[in-house]
Amino acid sequence: MNLLPHKLRWMINRLRCMSVVEVFHRIRQLGITKAFKYGLLNTLMPKFNAPVNHEAMVTFDCTNTEGAAYLQEADAILAGRVILFAAKPFNVGSLPDWNRDPLTGIVAPLSFGPDIAISNRALVGDIKHVWELNRHLHWVRLAQAYLISADSRYLYGLAAQINAWLEQCPRLTGVNWSSALELSIRLINWSLIWHMLGGWEGALFQHPSGERLRTRWLASIFAHCQFINWHFSRYSSANNHLIGELAGLYVAAKTWPYWSQSKQWALTSMAGLEREVLRQYSAEGVNKEQAFAYHIFTLEFLLSAGIVAQRNSDKFSDDFWRVVSKALGFLRSIRDVAGHIPQIGDADDGMVLRLEPHAANNRVAMILALGDAVFNNHTQVSTDTVKWLLGNGQYNQIAPIAPTATDWQFPDAGYFVLGTDFGLPTEIKGLVDCGAVGYLAIAAHGHADALAVTLTVAGEACLVDSGTFSYGQTLKWRDYFRGTSAHNTVRVDGVDQSVSGGRFMWTRKAKATVDHLPASAAQFDFLGHHDGYRRLADPVQHQRSVRFDADQRCLIIHDVVSGKVSHKVEQFWHFGATLTLALSGNHLYIKGQRFSAHMAFLGTDLQIQQFYGDEALPLGWMSNAYEVKQAISVIRVCVESDVAVIETHLTIDGFNDLF
CATH class of the missing domain: 1.50.10.100 (Chondroitin AC/alginate lyase)
Known part of the structure; x- marks a missing residue:
């Protein structure tokens, strides 16, 4: 247990994220601030x-x-x-x-x-x-x-x-x-x-x-x-x-x-x-x-x-x-x-x-x-x-170049769009996140969400990112909403992929890598991994493949979490607030206002549980507005193994009242 006072821990972590040059800059800035205070500037x-x-x-x-x-x-x-x-x-x-x-x-x-x-x-x-x-x-x-x-x-x-x-x-x-x-x-x-x-x-x-x-x-x-x-x-x-x-x-x-x-x-x-x-x-x-x-x-x-x-x-x-x-x-x-x-x-x-x-x-x-x-x-x-x-039409020729057309892949940033029928009532649109945790040494506004997947169907949220909720509430809620269990990805041994050093600081950041680039959004075949759990005493690697077949309207996520000894592996799926779920064994039936779907969870010795607004863990929450949170349904798939394999199939069965 870390016995250092919270403020001292934060200061040490913040210094660890600074270069020597930045430390001297901060000292100089402190002097400038004092000069303002005493009227010297x-x-x-x-x-x-x-x-x-x-x-x-x-x-x-x-x-x-x-x-x-x-x-x-x-x-x-x-x-x-x-x-x-x-x-x-x-x-x-x-x-x-x-x-x-x-x-x-x-x-x-x-x-x-x-x-x-x-x-x-x-x-x-x-x-x-x-x-x-x-x-x-x-x-x-x-x-x-x-x-x-x-x-x-x-x-x-x-x-x-x-x-x-x-x-x-x-x-x-x-x-x-x-x-x-x-x-x-x-x-x-x-x-x-x-x-x-x-x-x-x-x-x-x-x-x-x-x-x-x-x-x-x-x-x-x-x-x-x-x-x-x-x-x-x-x-x-x-x-x-x-x-x-x-x-x-x-x-x-x-x-x-x-x-x-x-x-x-x-x-x-x-x-x-x-x-x-x-x-x-x-x-x-x-x-x-x-x-x-x-x-x-x-x-x-x-x-x-x-x-x-x-x-x-x-x-x-x-x-x-x-x-x-x-x-x-x-x-x-x-x-x-x-x-x-x-x-x-x-x-x-x-x-x-x-x-x-x-x-x-x-x-x-x-x-x-x-x-x-x-x-x-x-x-x-x-x-x-x-x-x-x-004003009155004064905006002609402000920008000297043509606007950029839409795209579906952004490999430098680590984002990949999957789906079909974009812009139509039957649209299926998902996003795979294989990007960095955030920007610069502290990555202040990033989340521990490597290899997470989101999905909307006919404009209705299906698989959601939980959001942020608050910067200033208790640390429990700040850590939860930016932590791994609040995202549609995998957590190992109950710890986040990246290590938090404060409310706006990550001291150790998972690095996500693309192993295979998809060829198209409609016939999508992605493979990636991250090193966030290589820091464990027994180093662990999480590799995820994401495939989407537009003809079958089927999304398949295949997770492999491998180490030398047994680890607790948790896969999370967060669902939009408008959806109704029914869990039966390793099958989940999803009913939305605009679509219906089902999921199947494949693997050995899987334990599948549904949560809704659990305060103690916490688990089963999302935030669509600052300082506002609401309960949502979350499916947690657990397994303990040295090489855990979980495959999830999500199939869109049909659309409701769109025509």
């Missing part, structure tokens, strides 16, 4: 002259916008009710306490932001909820409502909230000044508001009170930019945070080019985005964090920055746009006929943009439509998000 806004005809303003056409839904949300915001994350309503008050956690009610201290222990739930509450409110996506809705209706209630309400935020969150003070990524997202949404309401001479800044608001707001914006510029995520932390920080600083530098530093901020952040987009995406355009929600998240940043660059006559390279195009193509490839994608890796439902009501319900469709507009590909109908971001 200035965040006070310097004097500047009022701009003259500098602004590349966007013109908005609201005539074809269905305004009722916008006004309904804006009215709720004025009454103190906001939507956070995907679709969670919270009552935060008409003038919120911006340092209060909407989930727990805990008010964080007003001390120097970077010094606050944001992971201390007793001190700050759930920091994700605090930060989500302070990204100010809902402020954009008030600006939209004013444009749609010309009702001054929305303008005055927005001005009151901005003033309250500036009062309660002075520069460098409180948890809203503890993460450069959060400052960056806030700046992107502030930029949208600035443009929507007319910029320097806009409706918010009329009369002396408006001029005072503009001055105070710009002072905070300058401090935001200074803070981000000195606190970029680097080395083992240079993941989606760094892309977001660079995008936020670039958008801010172009929206408010008033200071001598603005030009350098723009150059630094643009060059950084060019570099990171090539580092953080595979050759096929798959985000290397191996977390599909963060694939979407980073695309929101990249498209936002690319659109602002085009509007300001800057030019990102063809390589930049090629990666973005491929990233959009990957989303199209893994999306099923109902518009869903597998929940591979971490997800916290955090959004950069919420430009239309209910957009969070289908972020994939939103980002794909925006991509179509940017690449001038009119295969999909333009959405309100496109209109708000791009």
Whole structure:
């Protein structure tokens, strides 16, 4: 048993994931943070002259916008009710306490932001909820409502909230000044508001009170930019945070080019985005964090920055746009006929943009439509998000290359799509995961899911990834949802394939290898293995073959787990919440709303059990939204052997009520 205190263990594990160069970088960053704290690095806004005809303003056409839904949300915001994350309503008050956690009610201290222990739930509450409110996506809705209706209630309400935020969150003070990524997202949404309401001479800044608001707001914006510029995520932390920080600083530098530093901020952040987009995406355009929600998240940043660059006559390279195009193509490839994608890796439902009501319900469709507009590909109908971001048809020729077509295999990233009838009501679509655990040394948002399989039939979830649930709940639930038993793969001796060193850290990562590439999605024949259990006293190898025959509508998974002595081998299958299961011996009968199927489990001395929402193990849970979990059915197939062989046949018997 490890007797070291949890915090000390975490610190040791974190140091193990750092190079010597990173350690010195961290020491330097600590010095920079102290310099900010004691005023040695200035965040006070310097004097500047009022701009003259500098602004590349966007013109908005609201005539074809269905305004009722916008006004309904804006009215709720004025009454103190906001939507956070995907679709969670919270009552935060008409003038919120911006340092209060909407989930727990805990008010964080007003001390120097970077010094606050944001992971201390007793001190700050759930920091994700605090930060989500302070990204100010809902402020954009008030600006939209004013444009749609010309009702001054929305303008005055927005001005009151901005003033309250500036009062309660002075520069460098409180948890809203503890993460450069959060400052960056806030700046992107502030930029949208600035443009929507007319910029320097806009409706918010009329009369002396408006001029005072503009001055105070710009002072905070300058401090935001200074803070981000000195606190970029680097080395083992240079993941989606760094892309977001660079995008936020670039958008801010172009929206408010008033200071001598603005030009350098723009150059630094643009060059950084060019570099990171090539580092953080595979050759096929798959985000290397191996977390599909963060694939979407980073695309929101990249498209936002690319659109602002085009509007300001800057030019990102063809390589930049090629990666973005491929990233959009990957989303199209893994999306099923109902518009869903597998929940591979971490997800916290955090959004950069919420430009239309209910957009969070289908972020994939939103980002794909925006991509179509940017690449001038009119295969999909333009959405309100496109209109708000791009104005009146100003998006022609933003991206200089053609959009990438869909594909079914991404061997560099380790993902392979199987199935048939793609895009049709009878679609069968699955995904095999033979990728890395995650990105960089800590692989912060990856899961221990090597060789896992997901499957949807006619757009209905059949074999599912369990999702994430929460970052801040008890370690039991964090470890479960990112652990091996929450995925459709095999666990050995009750331990995960990879070794966790903390909530966002893997200290030993399973390496997955493709042994045989499939020839097609419809006649699919994959073979791969991973070395995650080679670390055991008796080294064990798990090899899995996955075959799919479109003509027979049959999926066959063959697992071989081999060592020199006997091991406990568990194979897990997680089923969509809409399915009804009936287990009889080694046969499982599956009834969905859109299809029926059956599974057969073949092998020697197999023990087959069905679980549903077991709290103790835990087993039989999934999460479709942050901080929300629900019970689902899970089949566990167990065997103890030195060479365990389990073969699973899943056959789609028919479709229900599709025609």
